[in-house]
Amino acid sequence: MAGLVAPIDDDGNIVTKTDSGNSLTKRGKGGNVVDSDTFLTLLVAEMQNQDPLEPTSNTEWVSQYATFTQVQQLSEMGDAMDQLRANSMVGKEVVMKVTNESTGEVSYKDGIVEYVLNENGKTMLVIDGEKYSIDDLDSVLSDEYSEALGKYREWTAKLSALPSLQFLTEQYEGALKELFDDYYAMDEYQQSFMQQYAGDDLALFQQYLAKLQLYGIEFEVPDEDAADKQTTLDDILDSFNKKMDDILEKLNSLTGTGSTDDVENAEGDGVEDADETDDAEKVEGSEETGETEEDGNASEEG
Numbered sequence: 001m002a003g004l005v006a007p008i009d010d011d012g013n014i015v016t017k018t019d020s021g022n023s024l025t026k027r028g029k030g031g032n033v034v035d036s037d038t039f040l041t042l043l044v045a046e047m048q049n050q051d052p053l054e055p056t057s058n059t060e061w062v063s064q065y066a067t068f069t070q071v072q073q074l075s076e077m078g079d080a081m082d083q084l085r086a087n088s089m090v091g092k093e094v095v096m097k098v099t100n101e102s103t104g105e106v107s108y109k110d111g112i113v114e115y116v117l118n119e120n121g122k123t124m125l126v127i128d129g130e131k132y133s134i135d136d137l138d139s140v141l142s143d144e145y146s147e148a149l150g151k152y153r154e155w156t157a158k159l160s161a162l163p164s165l166q167f168l169t170e171q172y173e174g175a176l177k178e179l180f181d182d183y184y185a186m187d188e189y190q191q192s193f194m195q196q197y198a199g200d201d202l203a204l205f206q207q208y209l210a211k212l213q214l215y216g217i218e219f220e221v222p223d224e225d226a227a228d229k230q231t232t233l234d235d236i237l238d239s240f241n242k243k244m245d246d247i248l249e250k251l252n253s254l255t256g257t258g259s260t261d262d263v264e265n266a267e268g269d270g271v272e273d274a275d276e277t278d279d280a281e282k283v284e285g286s287e288e289t290g291e292t293e294e295d296g297n298a299s300e301e302g
Contacts, residue, residue: 079123095110114127148190
């Protein structure tokens with residue numbers, strides 16, 4: 001069974017353990033990007049205002065420009081990698097860690113990446129119609145985790161809709177039966193997820209079940225072996241034959257024609273009578289054929 005990759009808080013929101021908050025230090029925000037034109041402008045200004053008694057050597061100018069070029073190429077390569085990474089996330093569920101620039105408050109947003117766009121040189125992920133910087137990406141959820149999280153939220157929402165324990169009566173049997181069936185319909189991973197993150201909810205649910213037992217209402221855990229048993233063709237045919245026998249017996253009881261065995265015996269007698277009739281007809285035919293042959297021979301002798 002795969003390990004759980006990200007915890008969730010009491011409100012069902014995903015909380016990761018990472019401390020990175022990139023919203024306050026986004027690359028390319030405002031006019032903080034230094035491109036080649038800006039660098040050359042600064043370089044020319046430095047050359048014009050250098051100390052004439054101790055001028056900077058040509059080697060240093062070339063070295064500075066070469067260093068800047070390398071940094072620029074690495075930055076462009078990083079942007080290209082961000083674009084490729086973002087494209088691979090389309091259709092996947094992700095968690096974005098967003099920091100409010102005014103208050104510094106950190107919040108999390110999870111959802112499916114709808115598409116990717118490039119805005120002012122920045123790669124943006126679009127989730128539920130909202131744009132988020134690739135720098136704010138915190139986690140990528142597996143399909144298994146995402147499905148377990150969805151079932152967790154759905155199950156806990158149904159449980160929270162029930163009244164408190166002291167006001168619970170037998171009229172809520174149907175709602176509790178649905179929660180009971182939903183839990184035992186989960187696979188092993190999903191039940192493990194529930195036990196880890198909905199421990200208090202499951203304990204409350206057990207108290208609900210115990211109270212309904214006071215009203216004589218029982219909940220049986222499904223038999224896994226019976227659920228896993230495969231229905232064969234022989235089982236289907238046996239069931240069909242049994243139902244047909246029951247139908248024939250009911251028809252016989254209504255019409256007064258006897259039991260199914262009597263009907264089968266009558267059908268057998270009819271078949272025997274038909275066979276005897278066929279044999280008699282064959283004998284008569286043979287006699288007629290013999291008489292015809294004798295008449296023919298007599299005619300020839302005459």
